[in-house]
Amino acid sequence: LRLLARDWRSGEIVVLLAALTVAVSAMSAVVFFTDRVRQAVSQQAGEALAADLRLESTDPLPRSIGDDARAQGLAVVDVIHFNSVVLAGDASALVDVRGVSEGYPLRGELRVASSLQGSQEATQQIPPRGSIWAEPALLARLGLDVGDAIDVGQLSMTVDRTLEFRPDEGWRLMEVAPTILLNVADIPATGLLQPGSIAEYEFLFAGASADVTRFRQQLEQLGPGFELRDARNGRPEVRSALDRAEQFLILAAMVSVLLGGVAVAIAARRFVAKRLDGVALMKCIGARYSDILRLNLIQLLLLIAVAGSAGIVIGYLAQFGLTWLLADFVEAELPAPGLAGVFLGPVTALVVAIGFALPPLLDLGRVPPMRVLRQDLEPPRARFMTVYVFAALALSGLLFGMFRDAELVLYVLGGVAATLCVLYLAGTALVYLLQGLRGRVGIAWRYGIANVARRGRESSVQVAAFGLGLMVLILLGVLRTELMTEWQDLLPEQSANHFLINIQPGEPEAIAGMLTDAGIESPEFTPLLRARIGEINGQPLAEYSAPTRFGRRQLEDEINLTWLETLGEDNEVVAGEIWSPDDTRPQLSIEQSLAESSGLALGDTVSFVVGGESLDVTVTSIRTVQWDTFRPNFFMVLNPGFAEQYAHTYISSFYVAPEQRSAMLDLARSFPAVSAIDIGAVIDQVRRAMTRATMAVQYVFLFTLLAGLMVLLAAIQASRDERLFESAVLRTLGARRSIVLKGLAAEFIAIGLLAGAIAAVGAGGLAYFVASEIFELDYVPGIGLLAIGFLAGGIIVGTTGTLAVRSVINSPPATSLRAA
DSSP, X not given: OHHHHHHHHHTSSHHHHHHHHHHHHHHHHHHHHHHHHHHHHHXXXXXXXXXXXXXXXXXXXXXXXXXXXXXXXXXXXXXXXXXXXXXXXXXXXXXXXEEEOTTXXXXXXXXXXXXTTOOOEEESOOOOTTEEEEOHHHHHHHTOOTXXXXXXXXXXXXXXXXXXXXXXXXXXXXXXXXXXXEEGGXXXXXXXXXXXXXXXXXXXXXXXXXXXHHHHHHHTXXXXXXXXXXXXXXXXXXXHHHHHHHHHHHHHHHHHHHHHXXXXXXXXXXXXXXXXXXXXXXXXXXXXXXXXXXXXXXXXXXXXHHHHHHHHHHXXXXXXXXXXXXXXXXXXXXXXXXXXXXXXXXXXXXXXXXXXXXXXXXXXXXXXXXXXXXXXXXXXXXXXXHHHXXXXXXXXXXXXXXXXXXXXXXXXXXXXXXXXXXXXXXXXXXXXXXXXXXXXXXXXXXXXXXXXXXXXXXXXHHHHHHHXXXXXXXXXXXXXXXXXXXXXXXXXXXXXXXXXXXXXXXXHHHHHHHHHHTTOOOOXXXXXEEEEEEEETTEEGGGOOOSSHHHHHHHHSOEEEEXXXXXXXXXXXXXXXXXOTTOOSOEEEEEHHHHHHHOOOTTOEEEEEEXXXXXXXXXXXXXXXXXXXXXXXXXXXXXXXXXXXXXXXXXXXXOOOGGGHXXXXXXXXXXXXXXXXXXXXXXXXXXXXXXXXXXXXXXXXXXXXXXXXXXXXXXXXXXXXXXXXXXXXXXXXTOOHHHHHHHHHHHXXXXXXXXXXXXXXXXXXXXHHIIIIISOOOOOOXXXXXXXXXXXXXXXXXXXXXXXXXXXXXXXXXXHHHHX
């Protein structure tokens, strides 16, 4: 404690402690926040289900299941839905009758209007007994408005409001009938459900995350005939946007920890250098290696405790800032942070300190006692490669354990390691090349270049340290601007917000004409074929074993197929090859997540049953899909020429401005069989996620800036004593203070220019791989990035280094020479 107090007063451990604290603060803030977001996002993603958990069956569900859920603290809602024909005078229409109980929806909100073209409003109520809420398209087809009556089976029910939006309306995109919502207690009186009627019975559940998880495990024990769904099966568009937002936060926190570790390693070297004489003296009076090791370990543990505690407090306070920034991104009330962030602070500090500070400290015990007489004696460098390898593995394990993204961790760690090696080699080459330039420049530059060449290994280490700090700062800058802009450009302001389905052959031209007349851009029409899988590789589907239960359900459900000559720009083949126009065999392209969950692979044969006939196709490619573009996309795509003869429909998507809403009602009257789905609310949710994620990355970026500053200060502080002595000698020999200062500035500018150039190349390469492989975005680094690296290196390193060593110039030469 006395040694630490002395070092604190002298400023020797300030950078070391600050670097540890910044690393812990960045990680704790993000983990505290992401822990809260994961809980709330699971609730928000549940809006696609209108619940956290949904149990479905074609038979009435036992009431005991609902009673058991309520006993475990969960909210429960009954839902019954089926197709039927409703009457209004002489007009009739097929509808999706959906009866719900009080509390629906458990997640999200209903939006209704008091007239056919009235303004929308949110409600937490359900239709009262004897009335219904109907979608505007249905009223337009029947020529009705709010207040009119519709016969639903044996009941004449009043249209109380128009149903503008329900959270789970996009759950089954291909539901062809508009919805009427009514109180579930009215369904028996309609007389529409008789023994043998086709209907679906559902229980919706919502509650605390732990309670939902526990109850889901209980429901998974139910036998066949029940289907269980949760937020993991939600809309891929929303899930993709939320995943990317979290990945950006993870990346920002990750590089903060890495930079903090580098700063700790550099600061620890100076910490050890200042202790060499004291340790030599201790060994002269009988201190053993174990005594010195124990003394230093205790000090290191005290630093870890202080940095871990301070980092936890700072991180906990900082996550409130993130919560405020992302208030609209996560609409649900965020639950309290878990204990993960509390435990993570000390663990992060321990891993970073042991991995980056312990190896130099272990050298202290080997200081020769003779150093009290000969200060040029250094401790023998032990081979601590195993310690560094262990530290790298521990750090990797820590990052993976927190973020569960091995690919992102490996890319970042690999890119950092490769850049460090290149930077160190470049620093060595710089030292060698500058030796021939020392006599060709002015006195200030000659002194600065001589410093770089004379220090040799120290200069190479500084190039590596400065370059790494600059690289991650440039990388985060790229991610914060170009990549975030690229991501947001996937969903421009006028993205398609309406889907049309169940378009019959012969109708696309007329629909396109009607939309064009209304001022809506004519959309593209994509064929849609409904099919079921009968066999896989000649084996009946019932006997096929899928890797996951979710994948099994996907294969058993009715599948939407299409055929395309070429894939859209939001599809990318990652395995196999896409077909050519002259291919003569039926081929199938599968989306990557479906292939992984279902176990389908290249070369597999899938037999589809379409209208009682069999269509055998071969899997020839696997592709990724950018779902958050909200364009019509499919999990399975066929090549053209083999499915057109089967009965099929078309789907389309397009943008409808608020003032063009009446055109959709006219479309519903003219084409009563066509269903229109408004996904504007979903798009708004994703767009908010993108905007708020950008703000969150900028917020976490502040920690990265602090960590980068720690690297620069630690690298400069490491050579401070040597610079003090050199400055004192030069000024004693008559050199002016301005000449010495210019020489130091030249030294840092030279190092900064080289470090910045290599850092820009490394950041560009890493950004390219992260963009293409992790975020699935198109980013190509330009020559401007190199210019940014040059300027950033020369200005940031040159300015920071010069300002940091001004105290060296201002120190009286006599004081420095006496200390030496």
